[in-house]
Amino acid sequence: MAPASDDESGEPRPRVLQRSRPYLNEQMITDLKPNRVLTQSRDQQGAIHVFNMVWAVSDVLGFPNRTRCTAMALYHRVRLYYPDIDYNIADVGLASLFTASKFEDTLKKSLEIQAVAYNIRYSGDDPINSDSPVLEEQHRRIIGIERQILEACSFDFRTRHHQPFLIKFSKFYNVSKPITALAWLIAIDAHKTLACLKATPQELALASLIIAARLRGIRLGVIQSSTTTPSSATNSPIDPSATMSPGNFAPSTGPAVPVVYDKWKTNFAAVLETCHDILDLYTDHLHHTFVGPRNGADAFIRVRIELNREAKNEGISPNNNNLGAGMPPASPVTPGNYGYGAPYSDSNGNVNGRADRERGRRERDEEEIVVTAGDKIRGGAKGQQLTDRSLHGSVRFTLSKKREDEEWKAINKAVERGEL
Structure with missing residues (x-):
């Protein structure tokens, strides 16, 4: 998506700008869920239930571990960013597995995943296939949740595995x-x-x-x-x-x-x-x-x-949330202001990586990236709110710190001119 410009092209400028940040620190997590209805223990029990379901469905469909792990990471992320989501957590788990199968290039249709989950849950009933009308309503819910998952990860499809x-x-x-x-x-x-x-x-x-x-x-x-x-x-x-x-x-x-x-x-x-x-x-x-x-x-x-x-x-307090290693704490913000933790580049927009020159198959912007621990708490809020999206127009997602700075410079100029 093109950056917000300073000319008279008429391109709508966003009031909410969200940069992809694949990692969070403890303060960011706390800020994202201050009014959580469920307790931490119940949230953990729900995650375990979803994990067991994802693992069982993946065993039947033959998903590799990377797809299962990505599914769980997406589940945790969307639950943080949309804590009051109205859907059943089982639907969120299936939507996360469906989205992860796309991320990891292990594609399966949503209805196939639903049919396997249904047959596992109701093992005493007659098995159904992906053409069963029983799955239609759940299918529509899963497609809606997939959109929220993509927004939660800022449409960043890059994954890193342990x-x-x-x-x-x-x-x-x-x-x-x-x-x-x-x-x-x-x-x-x-x-x-x-x-x-x-x-x-x-x-x-x-x-x-x-x-x-x-x-x-x-x-x-x-x-x-x-x-x-x-x-x-x-x-x-x-x-x-x-x-x-x-x-x-x-x-x-x-x-x-x-x-x-x-x-x-x-x-x-x-x-x-x-x-x-x-x-x-x-x-x-x-x-x-x-x-x-x-x-x-x-x-x-x-x-x-x-x-x-x-x-x-070492002079480090247990459970210190990364704040005892000489790194500054994250800035206090209103819940929902954060992107998602670590940028792929440092605070100056410099990417840590090297080009894959040996193969010569990748473009310069597809460099291997190493995320350092210090990157995880850089970058602060710009004042945007999740709830502002419907009030102030478009949302722009970006992967680059440099692009983010350009966008905010153009947006601020538009505000000064009274255009926003």
Whole structure:
């Protein structure tokens, strides 16, 4: 879509401008849902129900994990942006799976997905196919929800997945195959939470590996393994004889494996926050996860104690929502003002990436993009409101920070001239 111009072309200028931001931080999530009708616990239970449905339908249709994970991320996003949506959450889940199948190029018709979900839900009845008139009303609802999903993600169809990072990190740190398999399941469980919106793929992969390794007695994730320098910047091994939190759990006794987080474009605080989001799921909904019943609540409590102690050594408060890593907090805004977290470019519009010159098949604007943890809280609100859309005309969606700045410059000039 062309930018808002400063000439007399007559092109309508938007009053609401929304830039695609694929990641959110905790403050943005809080601002987006201040008047949530459901409690956090009930929201989590609803997400688990949708996850189970998406997983069952995907098993029948043969969707890969990337489509399932994208579906859950879309579900969480649309539930945040439209918390008072009138549709049943099962319809929102099916619409998310339908949209994800387009995003990931694993196309299935909406009616096919509905028919499989119906046959799973009513397994005692005669099975139906996609031509059944029973599905027509639900089909219309799902198409309407798809439009809201596309608006929620600002029509940005690019997706990033944790699976390649998980395999890469496992090889880099010589993690055994059983631990890698456990981390794989932990990362899938994480999509039942908002961690899939808050964490970059490398953060989610590292957090899953750290939890899996510590469940098996390996202290993966320390920043520095040396204990000769009693510095606050050193994650020294925990003394098993020290007095610990409730349960008196002994720490992992295996080798300490240091991680240089800067190498992976993240930091310990961001990965720690993701770990806590995942551990909260196992604490509150242990028996509704893949990994929880296999390990028990005590094991996850021990992991939480270890991570909290190492965070304290680093001067980071547990569950600090990324604000303890030297990054400024997000600006206070009215709920609904945010786009969606991390821009693909930095605050100056400079994209972190490199052209795929080896193949020569991509245009310059299709560069590989690495999102850094610091990008996740840059960019603020411009004063637009979701509820202003019907009052002030068009909404413009954009992917580029540079384009966003051009749009706002033209809009502000139009306001000065009294055209808006």
